[in-house]
Amino acid sequence: MTQTLDQIFVLAAHRLMSYLPAAFHPLCSAILSVAAIIIVFATLFALTTWLERKGLGRIQNRYGPNRVGPCGILQPIADGVKSLTKEDIVPITADHAVHFLAPVLLVAASFLGYAVLPIGRNMVLVNLNAGVLYFFAVGSMMELAVFMAGWSSRSKYSLLGAMRAIAQMISYEVPLVLASIVVIMQAGSLSTVSIVDLQAAYTGIWPHWFVFTPWGFAGFVLFMVAATAESNRSPFDLPEGESEIIAGYYTEYSGFKFALFFLGEYIGMFATSGMAITLFLGGWSAPFSFLTWVPSYVWFFAKLLAIISVFIWIRGTLPRLRMDQLMNLAWEFMLPMALLNLFTAGLWHFMAAGSLRWLVCSTMVVVPCILLSRGLKHKKKFQVRTYHYSQ
Amino acid sequence: MVGDGILKGMAETARNFFGSYVSKDRLVTLQYPEQRDPPIESARSFPFLVFDGADWQQGMRCVACQICEKECPPKCIFIEKSKDKKPDAYGKPQFFPATFNIDISVCMSCQICVEVCPFDAIKMDVVTDLSSADRFGGLLLDRQRLAKSDEYYNSIHPTEAAAVDARRAAEQARQAAKAKAAAEAKSDAEAKLAEATPAQPAIGEPQ
Numbered sequence: 001m002t003q004t005l006d007q008i009f010v011l012a013a014h015r016l017m018s019y020l021p022a023a024f025h026p027l028c029s030a031i032l033s034v035a036a037i038i039i040v041f042a043t044l045f046a047l048t049t050w051l052e053r054k055g056l057g058r059i060q061n062r063y064g065p066n067r068v069g070p071c072g073i074l075q076p077i078a079d080g081v082k083s084l085t086k087e088d089i090v091p092i093t094a095d096h097a098v099h100f101l102a103p104v105l106l107v108a109a110s111f112l113g114y115a116v117l118p119i120g121r122n123m124v125l126v127n128l129n130a131g132v133l134y135f136f137a138v139g140s141m142m143e144l145a146v147f148m149a150g151w152s153s154r155s156k157y158s159l160l161g162a163m164r165a166i167a168q169m170i171s172y173e174v175p176l177v178l179a180s181i182v183v184i185m186q187a188g189s190l191s192t193v194s195i196v197d198l199q200a201a202y203t204g205i206w207p208h209w210f211v212f213t214p215w216g217f218a219g220f221v222l223f224m225v226a227a228t229a230e231s232n233r234s235p236f237d238l239p240e241g242e243s244e245i246i247a248g249y250y251t252e253y254s255g256f257k258f259a260l261f262f263l264g265e266y267i268g269m270f271a272t273s274g275m276a277i278t279l280f281l282g283g284w285s286a287p288f289s290f291l292t293w294v295p296s297y298v299w300f301f302a303k304l305l306a307i308i309s310v311f312i313w314i315r316g317t318l319p320r321l322r323m324d325q326l327m328n329l330a331w332e333f334m335l336p337m338a339l340l341n342l343f344t345a346g347l348w349h350f351m352a353a354g355s356l357r358w359l360v361c362s363t364m365v366v367v368p369c370i371l372l373s374r375g376l377k378h379k380k381k382f383q384v385r386t387y388h389y390s391q
Numbered sequence: 392m393v394g395d396g397i398l399k400g401m402a403e404t405a406r407n408f409f410g411s412y413v414s415k416d417r418l419v420t421l422q423y424p425e426q427r428d429p430p431i432e433s434a435r436s437f438p439f440l441v442f443d444g445a446d447w448q449q450g451m452r453c454v455a456c457q458i459c460e461k462e463c464p465p466k467c468i469f470i471e472k473s474k475d476k477k478p479d480a481y482g483k484p485q486f487f488p489a490t491f492n493i494d495i496s497v498c499m500s501c502q503i504c505v506e507v508c509p510f511d512a513i514k515m516d517v518v519t520d521l522s523s524a525d526r527f528g529g530l531l532l533d534r535q536r537l538a539k540s541d542e543y544y545n546s547i548h549p550t551e552a553a554a555v556d557a558r559r560a561a562e563q564a565r566q567a568a569k570a571k572a573a574a575e576a577k578s579d580a581e582a583k584l585a586e587a588t589p590a591q592p593a594i595g596e597p598q
Contacts, residue, residue: 058411061411062418313404
């Protein structure tokens with residue numbers, strides 16, 4: 001029974017396929033899975049915009065949206081209708097083709113990553129043996145879309161916003177990938193499916209998730225910080241600053257194209273969160289061995305929603321960083337920590353299991369973290385700012 | 392240690408998040424159309440016309456003197472004087488506005504019309520939810536939409552309305568006294584005239 005419930009979508013897809021001639025099977029099965037992914041994650045996007053507005057409202061002691069439907073749950077539909085009926089304005093000097101393609105490419109690129117995410121047991125679109133590599137490769141296409149948007153708008157705000165966004169996304173791509181390498185080292189595979197399978201084992205009631213190791217925990221934290229910056233979310237939401245560069249690279253977008261940027265950003269955030277779940281939080285596996293009867297996809301989405309809530313929580317808490325702080329964090333703190341974490345993971349692999357391994361590896365994570373943050377704090381000098389050109 | 396400030400801040404926001412579900416006092420937002428702030432006495436939005444009694448046409452204080460129309464800086468008032476007269480609140484026959492329009496899309500709520508009105512006929516309202524999909528009809532208030540009772544005026548600006556009522560009562564008393572005095576004088580004169588009449592032939596008597 002639990003087996004059937006766990007595999008219900010897989011079985012349903014097989015059942016549907018059985019009505020078709022065998023020659024169509026690969027194509028139709030791919031289309032079916034793609035449609036399912038698009039529908040599920042677009043719905044999750046709608047739900048998240050509502051959750052985010054509600055959560056931020058409550059954090060600021062407000063109600064949040066409460067007019068459309070019960071508790072404002074239909075707010076995303078109202079927003080969608082609004083953005084669809086709005087006038088689509090394209091600047092007359094803009095490069096029309098590129099201006100149109102940028103949001104399309106952004107959404108397409110952010111959806112491509114889902115191809116390798118195992119949403120449940122046997123529920124992955126393609127089990128690539130270089131899945132993690134593929135994920136980061138298509139993820140970097142988003143930078144291209146951002147730059148297309150900024151460049152084609154022919155507006156200085158768009159261009160500056162795009163430059164900022166690209167600088168940020170490229171800088172944080174480095175710690176993002178380096179933080180995930182420790183998992184690849186440990187798993188010995190780039191396939192997301194085998195990475196999850198490795199973590200879906202239990203000692204007693206405790207799962208073998210990589211986050212429960214010193215290097216895994218450090219990697220997870222680094223990965224999540226980098227993922228926040230990758231998806232341009234607060235506190236790293238510099239690419240849009242109302243007081244400086246208006247809405248950044250999508251200043252010149254309106255109506256549904258603007259909504260597409262919004263969609264692309266959230267879909268990208270879910271994809272990176274899904275990758276964090278796959279790499280560190282055991283993918284679809286249950287957190288305790290006695291909970292394995294719950295269908296695997298439920299666990300995946302529960303973890304995804306938990307990460308989304310933390311994202312919302314952080315957005316409601318932290319103020320925005322300055323550009324130099326943002327870059328310093330990436331290059332002076334996260335990059336050394338991520339590189340050091342590779343050594344920790346290597347040491348963990350070669351040391352015999354036991355409390356000594358835990359002690360050594362934890363020290364290798366905690367001590368550099370403290371020293372590095374202290375050192376960076378001392379390095380800061382506060383002085384009167386001198387302007388060379390404006391005086 | 393790096394990050395302890397972040398954790399402190401996150402604890403604070405979490406406290407706000409859960410606290411807003413526990414105690415309603417935290418949620419200070421007023422759910423506007425259903426809930427409203429208590430009215431502020433000195434608030435003002437747009438002018439309205441005061442009438443006494445039950446019938447707005449009968450009790451209209453405005454006598455169409457058109458001072459407000461002339462004084463209005465953005466010229467948002469349009470008045471057409473009536474041809475005939477009707478008795479006002481004191482029973483004196485007066486002109487009345489056949490048309491009295493205020494375009495509230497032009498009105499700047501300066502209150503000059505209120506200050507210049509010698510009859511306390513135009514006062515400032517406090518209603519703010521006047522938005523309309525029809526820019527011309529919806530925002531051009533005619534005299535029926537402008538007419539509001541003295542009781543309403545008393546309810547929105549109690550202090551000011553009490554002063555106005557006292558002044559009007561005093562004025563009414565003065566008018567009544569004057570009328571009475573005039574009547575008395577008239578009757579006295581008549582009486583004198585009546586007294587004098589019989590003697591009249593005497594006056595005409597030849598000397």
